[in-house]
Amino acid sequence: MRLSLGPLQYFWPRERVLAFYRAAADWPVEVIYLGETVCSKRRELAARDWLDLAETLTSAGHEVVLSSLALLEAESELAALERLIGNGRCRIEANDLSAVQLCREQRVPFVAGPSLNVYNHRALELLIEDGLFRWVPGVEQGRALLAGMRAAVAADGGRMPELEVIAWGRLPLAWSARCFTARAHDVGKDDCGLRCIEHPDGLPLATREGQPLLTINGVQVQSEAVCDLGPELPELRELGVDLLRLYPQAAGMDEVVRRFRSAIDEGLVPTRAGAVNGYWHGQAGMPAAIA
Amino acid sequence: MANRRRLSQVNDAAAAAGDDTTSAATDFTMQLVCPAGNLPALKAAIDHGADAVYVGFRDQTNARAFPGLNFDEVELRQGIGYARQRGRQVFIALNTYPEPERLGDWQQAVDRAAALGASAIIAAELAVLDYAARAHPGLPRHLSVQGSATTAAALRYYHERCGIARAVLPRVLSVQQVERLSQASPVPLEVFAFGSLCIMVEGRCQLSSYLTGASPNRHGVCSPARFVRWDEHADGSRSVRLNGVLIDRFAVQEPAGYPTVCKGRYAVGGEVFHALEEPTSLNTLELLPRLAAAGVAAIKIEGRQRGVAYVTAVTGTWRKALDRLAADPAGWKPLPEWQRTLAAHAEGHQTTLGPYHRAWH
Numbered sequence: 001m002r003l004s005l006g007p008l009q010y011f012w013p014r015e016r017v018l019a020f021y022r023a024a025a026d027w028p029v030e031v032i033y034l035g036e037t038v039c040s041k042r043r044e045l046a047a048r049d050w051l052d053l054a055e056t057l058t059s060a061g062h063e064v065v066l067s068s069l070a071l072l073e074a075e076s077e078l079a080a081l082e083r084l085i086g087n088g089r090c091r092i093e094a095n096d097l098s099a100v101q102l103c104r105e106q107r108v109p110f111v112a113g114p115s116l117n118v119y120n121h122r123a124l125e126l127l128i129e130d131g132l133f134r135w136v137p138g139v140e141q142g143r144a145l146l147a148g149m150r151a152a153v154a155a156d157g158g159r160m161p162e163l164e165v166i167a168w169g170r171l172p173l174a175w176s177a178r179c180f181t182a183r184a185h186d187v188g189k190d191d192c193g194l195r196c197i198e199h200p201d202g203l204p205l206a207t208r209e210g211q212p213l214l215t216i217n218g219v220q221v222q223s224e225a226v227c228d229l230g231p232e233l234p235e236l237r238e239l240g241v242d243l244l245r246l247y248p249q250a251a252g253m254d255e256v257v258r259r260f261r262s263a264i265d266e267g268l269v270p271t272r273a274g275a276v277n278g279y280w281h282g283q284a285g286m287p288a289a290i291a
Numbered sequence: 292m293a294n295r296r297r298l299s300q301v302n303d304a305a306a307a308a309g310d311d312t313t314s315a316a317t318d319f320t321m322q323l324v325c326p327a328g329n330l331p332a333l334k335a336a337i338d339h340g341a342d343a344v345y346v347g348f349r350d351q352t353n354a355r356a357f358p359g360l361n362f363d364e365v366e367l368r369q370g371i372g373y374a375r376q377r378g379r380q381v382f383i384a385l386n387t388y389p390e391p392e393r394l395g396d397w398q399q400a401v402d403r404a405a406a407l408g409a410s411a412i413i414a415a416e417l418a419v420l421d422y423a424a425r426a427h428p429g430l431p432r433h434l435s436v437q438g439s440a441t442t443a444a445a446l447r448y449y450h451e452r453c454g455i456a457r458a459v460l461p462r463v464l465s466v467q468q469v470e471r472l473s474q475a476s477p478v479p480l481e482v483f484a485f486g487s488l489c490i491m492v493e494g495r496c497q498l499s500s501y502l503t504g505a506s507p508n509r510h511g512v513c514s515p516a517r518f519v520r521w522d523e524h525a526d527g528s529r530s531v532r533l534n535g536v537l538i539d540r541f542a543v544q545e546p547a548g549y550p551t552v553c554k555g556r557y558a559v560g561g562e563v564f565h566a567l568e569e570p571t572s573l574n575t576l577e578l579l580p581r582l583a584a585a586g587v588a589a590i591k592i593e594g595r596q597r598g599v600a601y602v603t604a605v606t607g608t609w610r611k612a613l614d615r616l617a618a619d620p621a622g623w624k625p626l627p628e629w630q631r632t633l634a635a636h637a638e639g640h641q642t643t644l645g646p647y648h649r650a651w652h
Binding site for chain 2: 070071077081102104115117118122127138139149151152174175176177179182184203204206213216221223282283284285286
């Protein structure tokens with residue numbers, strides 16, 4: 001079982017991003033996803049910078065995949081996506097069907113990211129025809145769905161692509177045209193002042209009685225809970241999961257990586273360090289529902 | 292944040308004047324597509340000027356799978372007959388996402404839609420669209436809003452892969468973006484004109500699912516009633532929970548809408564406010580000439596969960612607005628009486644241009 005470092009979902013200053021990936025170059029992860037998936041206004045790193053970073057990390061022995069935006073609205077974003085896909089070196093994580101179509105047109109193999117809606121074997125088989133080589137299921141797809149998927153693909157005489165499951169991090173739950181960080185700061189999206197940069201782990205949202213619930217991250221809404229599938233490692237192994245995805249966070253990421261690495265290498269089951277992911281167990285995603 | 296920017300227009304809700312204008316489908320630039328959750332609503336929509344009515348089966352194959360709503364085959368056969376006799380169309384929404392073991396049920400629903408003589412199906416999921424294209428190539432396929440297609444590339448995908456004849460756009464694009472997309476799209480576009488406003492990209496929102504396990508994509512429901520609990524307190528205030536999670540509290544006399552996660556009040560940065568969206572409805576009436584000029588093929592009214600009174604008033608109002616636009620495009624402007632009727636039927640009696648207007652974002 002391999003480890004991947006998912007795309008950085010937050011907006012950090014340039015130096016912080018570069019320092020993070022300088023450190024990550026030495027971490028025991030096989031795959032690193034790079035690029036902006038949430039908001040095209042976040043430009044601390046230009047496309048050129050991401051490609052340079054990709055080259056550095058590839059030289060350090062990692063497989064690098066370039067991740068695309070989950071929600072595209074402007075034609076300029078589509079044009080940038082087309083350039084990203086045509087980079088000629090790295091493969092692409094397609095986070096919406098625009099990216100799938102452009103990969104298909106340019107005959108570039110792609111990873112289907114978690115914001116693509118793939119709920120059954122026929123959809124997966126169609127995307128495999130389009131060039132899908134790895135599938136990251138959406139957040140609400142747990143153990144039972146993945147087992148059902150594997151059985152249905154086999155019954156069709158097909159082969160499952162590489163399977164990558166989100167094992168650590170806040171779950172991406174929704175996207176909007178509206179920027180919720182700008183709204184919280186009472187500024188318009190068009191003059192947001194890039195305030196996301198003030199929230200390196202997103203902006204916490206709690207109920208009126210103080211229960212932590214969600215995390216605001218620009219146009220994206222995440223769970224507040226940092227979900228941890230470490231203790232479910234035996235089930236993940238049994239299901240034939242190929243990669244565990246760990247989403248970057250502002251602090252302690254090296255520890256997260258090492259914990260999963262040693263558990264995999266030594267065949268151990270780590271104790272729970274984050275929240276239960278209810279989805280994995282076929283329930284509501286939020287941990288309170290299962291506790 | 293006391294002066295929190297309010298982009299919604301607060302409209303005085305006048306009593307809805309019943310509106311029974313009936314007009315035969317003639318030479319309209321844009322088709323008017325109206326919702327129906329039952330047979331009386333379907334007939335009301337037809338009687339008051341809908342060019343097409345969209346409906347769902349009484350199961351989880353559509354995104355409004357609410358108890359007591361939708362059609363069995365007998366009702367649908369009657370409804371389709373009623374529409375056909377009057378030269379109108381019925382679209383059947385099959386716009387949820389089946390898992391492997393349930394895909395057969397969705398395929399059967401496609402077969403039923405074809406056998407009943409639907410004018411089109413509205414679907415989002417690749418396997419459902421692909422099955423329909425192969426099994427019933429003559430049955431037009433419309434891409435549902437749940438398909439989350441926001442670019443020309445995504446629309447090309449559904450067109451080339453599934454042969455869609457029309458696409459409904461998610462409620463995320465500004466009117467300028469709709470205009471440009473209309474130029475680049477391989478298929479005619481349908482856009483939402485009025486009704487409850489999903490602020491998240493449809494088909495990609497797991498907020499209800501995260502709290503309840505019941506998912507719009509898989510189960511066709513958002514914030515299902517069986518998870519909603521209202522509590523009235525000694526001081527007359529009320530609180531509302533979704534699966535135990537506090538969505539909002541309301542003071543005495545404070546109006547309270549249906550508790551979806553996105554329209555609750557939460558604490559962010561030490562302040563309590565509608566952190567995602569306030570209860571409000573989309574109303575694009577004033578954009579009608581721009582949408583028509585952009586070549587938009589159809590405008591859609593949200594609200595299969597609403598009753599006959601809503602369908603009657605809202606359909607009639609948009610019919611009048613469209614007829615006036617066709618007769619006199621240059622002199623068209625939204626009449627106050629139209630806006631009053633629409634506001635009376637809007638969620639929270641407030642309407643907004645929503646994502647069509649850049650400042651909303």
